[in-house]
Amino acid sequence: MSRVLIIYASDWGHSKRMAEAVAEGVRSVPGAEAVLKEAEQATAEDAAAADAIIVGTPVHMGSPDWRVKRWIDQCCSSPWLNDAMVGKVGGVFATGSGFGNAGGGCELTMLSLLSNFAELGMILVPLPKNTPGYGRGGLHWGPYGRSATEAMAPTDVPSEALQAARAHGANIARVAAAVSGARLFGA
Amino acid sequence: MSRVLIIYASDWGHSKRMAEAVAEGVRSVPGAEAVLKEAEQATAEDAAAADAIIVGTPVHMGSPDWRVKRWIDQCCSSPWLNDAMVGKVGGVFATGSGFGNAGGGCELTMLSLLSNFAELGMILVPLPKNTPGYGRGGLHWGPYGRSATEAMAPTDVPSEALQAARAHGANIARVAAAVSGARLFGA
């Protein structure tokens, strides 16, 4: 049994929709459980109880939403200090208008969150380019759901991004199961 | 006359001390004015009124303090939308325990803030390695004040980091004066 915590902030529902797709992917793996929470509701206990964490955020001016970072600052500092998360598994996803047609800052946004996981000593799971839906839904760091057209008209995140999000959730649940319980880090 | 806004969050006073040193540097430049504010007190009007912005933060798990990001999300979105900050000048600084003796995540922390400025269309000012104090106080992206010894005993940020912070403030005030009023960006 592996338990995957999915944390997100959402303004217009795009990141929420992606988070739900990630959760569906987690649940598609036998023995995996998904716990889905908004960053503002999540606690330090949620982090402690998880075998893997997947964090998602809208891209706000090239970096993560402050609510996501508040959860990390307030709920992950103590497990960081105590090395309580070492060897657990982490992954990320993002959404955004993508103005410019070049990712709109999603890469550094995802890296900022992956940096938090690396500080916690967590194994990081990327998004391989042969993932279903990758062609319109992703970056090597994680799925990205674009929430506007090239002309900046609001739109739903593409179905391919949701497909990539589902695969990402399943991948991470499987990696968590593979490494769970093993003593992988040490002298 | 150029007006430099300095925004910071601080837990134990280290970033505050660095911010004050940056402000001293700004004020050492004839015709430059420094406005110093904690992130929680700063407003959108502060951003609009500034010719340059310098943001500083403690490194929290490899990225900026959530209070700094909240100010950016809440107060800089509207000027971003309206292209009101294009051609202004930006710079950053950070503090942290530096555990590991390799910067402790200050680089991506600074880049996360510089990404916010780049999104706003602002000219970015680095910290040249011939800056006074650089040897113990900096990174090419900005001054870094280490707040703990190698044995992780809390300590004041080194005087060299404050020296680099003063120089950074002065550099940015001079760059702001040099580009202010010119029509530098366009077709």
Next chain:
Amino acid sequence: MSRVLIIYASDWGHSKRMAEAVAEGVRSVPGAEAVLKEAEQATAEDAAAADAIIVGTPVHMGSPDWRVKRWIDQCCSSPWLNDAMVGKVGGVFATGSGFGNAGGGCELTMLSLLSNFAELGMILVPLPKNTPGYGRGGLHWGPYGRSATEAMAPTDVPSEALQAARAHGANIARVAAAVSGARLFGA
């Protein structure tokens, strides 16, 4: 008179085409001169003689082409050591297939090059979102020319990316002129 050096590597001509557009933009500014060189032909003297440098690269597996980095390692180490580039101006651009529709790694690729410029003490010029062509041709760090369709069929870089590249060249020439000759960095 400001002199802008444009350095690039190119596999299939996309980055070369972008570099030429950047050069056109530089030359559109009265008093600005563009020097355009492939990375393999450029020298340390080219760097020394320039008021501004713009480097462009294809995205190769999420970071710059090795030929661009070889020029930086071999030709910029000495000016770095001697602080000979401090206060000059830098900018970047990139091209790539963009598979995934999320920038395909262009952000960290551009940041890697901007890091080189920051190490040299150079002022960094972003690409404001109100730049002509931005909507299909850019990121806040610089213009990005996508060289394949969503179905991964090879294509020319879009005209909007060339438009953004021209504007970027002009912007950087103007910033270089504004700061050239001023003593902006120091104690």
Next chain:
Amino acid sequence: MSRVLIIYASDWGHSKRMAEAVAEGVRSVPGAEAVLKEAEQATAEDAAAADAIIVGTPVHMGSPDWRVKRWIDQCCSSPWLNDAMVGKVGGVFATGSGFGNAGGGCELTMLSLLSNFAELGMILVPLPKNTPGYGRGGLHWGPYGRSATEAMAPTDVPSEALQAARAHGANIARVAAAVSGARLFGA
């Protein structure tokens, strides 16, 4: 049996010494084999035959040595295209003078290499802060051996960095063994 490929470039022997420590760590794990190669000698076959890859580099002006990137561009493009590395394991390390006492650019240098691994679809292994030697030898992304004193006198990399490098090699060998053979990525 897991096979760990260690690739490095070295100017003065510091990265070579770190690479040897990583290899010792790999070999300390029962059933793990280390293959140690300079970037200029390594081939595409080396990548194909490995279960895990660890790449190390001196920090050159804030990004990796061009010789390391040439190996990636020339030897990893074909496995990238064919998704041949998906699910393998990757890690990084770096060395540098560390002028400034803030990492000297090692973070973006390591991230640039980790980006290459993420593009290849490889699972990324960080350096937990409870790793032996971390206090003077590391960053959350990997071990960092500082090769100069604060006064910039050349020095050997500290023993703590070698200790962290050994642990990193062992960690990665264990993670590679844990995930090897499992079908972890897919729809």
